[in-house]
Amino acid sequence: MESYLNNRVLIVFFCSFFVLFSCKNEQKIAEEPTKKNVEYDMYQPSEMAGFMNAMYAYNVQLKQQIIAGETSVNMPLDLMKLHSAEMSNGKGRTAVWNSFVNVFIESQQSVADTISNVELKDRFNAAINNCLACHKTECVGPIPKIKKLLIQ
Ligand code: HEC
Structure with a gap:
């Protein structure tokens, strides 16, 4: 029991x-x-979005320096990150991206080139126009914000 x-x-x-x-x-x-x-x-910004914002901030400061008549001699950004940074939602680099990225990197670096005989303002605007060239197809949202960087 x-x-x-x-x-x-x-x-x-x-x-x-x-x-x-x-x-x-x-x-x-x-x-x-x-x-x-x-x-x-x-909202979790991707590594690439974070780097883009750093490039934006750098160019805001660069524009002010150029307008004030100062020359910029150092380029603190590691632009090679454009080749390695992860993009939002696992997006990959398109053929358009690849066709614009190196042209942009060269133009951004040339803004800090002290021996160039191209006017500083023109080199800066060329770099910003290369931001815009890629953004026209790859990421249209920030275009108005980037356009404001151009020195008139
Ligand atoms: C080769 C193409 C390319 C170039 C050059 C480029 N971008 Fe971008 N940008 C992108 C793409 C693609 C994204 C979206 C990235 C993501 O969502 O991961 C982006 C995102 C951004 C964003 C939004 C970031 C966020 O918070 O979502 C800003 C701002 C930006 N770019 C500014 C710039 C500026 C300023 C330059 C030039 C100094 C530049 N970009 C150059 C392709 C480019």
Whole structure:
């Protein structure tokens, strides 16, 4: 009699354990889609977006220096990041991107070139126009903001 009772207790224990266990599993499955939505809604700038913003900030400062009649001799950005940085949503580099990126890098570097005989303002505007050339097809959103960098 005693062992029969013990068995019943054990059976009830195991049954409730399984019920709890399977409930937890069901909850997990139900929670997952909400979790994904939350991640999707959050704005997480990509490595490339972060670098683009750094290039923007650098050129804002460069424009002010040029307008003030100063020359810029150092270019603090590692432009090779354009070749390696990860882009949003796993976007890849398109043929258009590849056709513009090196031309841009050269023009951005030439702004800090102290022995060039091309006017500084023209070199700066050429670099900004190369930002715009790539943006026309690759990322149209920031175009108005980039256009404001041009020195009139
Ligand atoms: C070779 C193509 C190319 C060149 C050159 C280029 N960009 Fe971009 N830019 C992009 C692409 C593509 C994105 C989107 C990146 C992403 O979402 O990961 C972007 C994104 C941006 C953004 C938005 C970043 C954000 O917060 O989402 C800004 C601002 C920007 N670029 C400014 C510039 C400026 C200023 C220059 C020139 C100094 C420049 N870009 C040169 C292709 C280019």
